[in-house]
Each structure stands twice: as C-alpha cells, then as structure tokens.
Amino acid sequence: MLIFSVFKTLTDHTVTVELKNDLCITGVLKSVDQYLNIRLDAIKVENAEQHPHMMAVKNCFIRGSVIRYVQLPASAMDIQLLEDATRRESGKKI
Amino acid sequence: MATLHTLVDKRVLLVMQDGRVIMGNLVGWDQRSNIVLADCVERRFSQESGATDSALGVYMVKGDQICLVGEVDAAIEEATSWSEIKVDPLPAVRYGDA
Numbered sequence: 001m002l003i004f005s006v007f008k009t010l011t012d013h014t015v016t017v018e019l020k021n022d023l024c025i026t027g028v029l030k031s032v033d034q035y036l037n038i039r040l041d042a043i044k045v046e047n048a049e050q051h052p053h054m055m056a057v058k059n060c061f062i063r064g065s066v067i068r069y070v071q072l073p074a075s076a077m078d079i080q081l082l083e084d085a086t087r088r089e090s091g092k093k094i
Numbered sequence: 095m096a097t098l099h100t101l102v103d104k105r106v107l108l109v110m111q112d113g114r115v116i117m118g119n120l121v122g123w124d125q126r127s128n129i130v131l132a133d134c135v136e137r138r139f140s141q142e143s144g145a146t147d148s149a150l151g152v153y154m155v156k157g158d159q160i161c162l163v164g165e166v167d168a169a170i171e172e173a174t175s176w177s178e179i180k181v182d183p184l185p186a187v188r189y190g191d192a
Contacts, residue, residue, distance in 0.1 A: 019161065023109075037097055052181060060164035061164075063162065063163075066111065066161045
C-alpha cells in the first residue's frame with residue numbers, strides 16, 4: 001500500500017515506464033490503482049522509429065503486472081520521507 | 095479498475111503479452127482487466143510485407159494476457175498507411191532471463 005501512495009503523490013508528473021517486453025514509455029502519470037496499473041497521458045515510446053506500432057496511441061493504460069521499472073522524477077521524491085515510511089511499514093508487520 | 099473508465103466505447107489498441115496487437119471498440123471490462131472488444135482486428139507487423147489487418151469480430155481477452163491498452167487517435171490512425179510500415183512485431187513479455 002505504501003508504494004501505491006507514493007505513486008498517487010506523483011500524479012501529473014512525467015515518468016518513464018519500462019515494460020517486461022522491453023518497451024520504454026514516457027508520459028504524464030494520470031492515475032494508478034491498487035494493482036499498480038498505470039494510466040499515462042501524452043505518451044512517447046522510446047526509439048519511436050523502431051516501434052511505430054503504437055504511433056496512433058496518445059493515452060494508455062498499462063497493466064501493473066508487466067511493468068519492470070518506473071523511472072521517477074528525482075525532484076518530486078522525498079527520499080528521507082520514503083525511507084522512514086518504509087521502515088515504519090515493515091516494523092508494523094512483525 | 096477505475097482507470098479504464100475513460101476508454102469505454104472508444105477505439106482501443108491492445109498489446110498482448112505475446113506481442114500481438116489487437117484493435118477494437120472497448121465495450122466492457124472487469125476488475126481483473128478482462129476486456130470485451132467489438133469490431134476487432136488483429137494488426138500483424140512484418141518486416142517483409144508491412145502491417146496487415148485481419149478481422150476477428152467480438153473478442154473477450156483475458157486480463158492476464160494484456161500488456162497495455164491504448165486509446166487510438168482516429169486522425170493519426172486514418173492518416174497512416176500501415177501497409178508501408180515494415181517493422182518486426184513487438185517482442186513478447188519476458189520473465190527473468192529466459
């Protein structure tokens with residue numbers, strides 16, 4: 001649930017999502033749900049010449065289960081806060 | 095799945111886990127992201143003959159096979175001559191190093 005909250009704070013920021021089929025998609029994060037499915041607007045596919053398959057797609061919904069990495073905007077992240085929250089969260093479960 | 099609301103009744107492009115591309119009108123979905131599409135076509139990409147569409151009809155796609163759902167911009171879709179686009183199909187999803 002913690003990471004879900006982190007993503008919610010990043011709405012309207014630009015993120016890059018790397019999928020498990022090696023596609024990299026950059027776009028504006030519009031929404032996220034409990035499965036970490038992600039809605040991106042104004043998307044750009046990396047290496048667009050080699051990947052014209054999604055040329056006509058501007059907004060998309062990405063299934064959380066096929067996401068390998070999400071590159072986050074460093075400026076929008078509070079690393080200290082995240083560290084503390086992570087430790088608090090893991091402490092709770094013991 | 096709150097996030098698919100805005101795509102209902104629109105032309106969407108599905109990228110499947112095996113790399114296939116299916117386009118259709120989104121008529122329904124559920125919380126497991128199972129999706130029902132009407133007027134479906136599969137768009138096959140090939141390095142030799144360009145992209146070709148083949149009609150499929152109405153499809154129910156299992157959510158666990160879906161990679162991505164994109165909203166198709168009709169203007170770009172119409173303006174593109176897909177038969178001249180010669181590229182390999184999208185790669186399939188890989189898990190681990192396999």
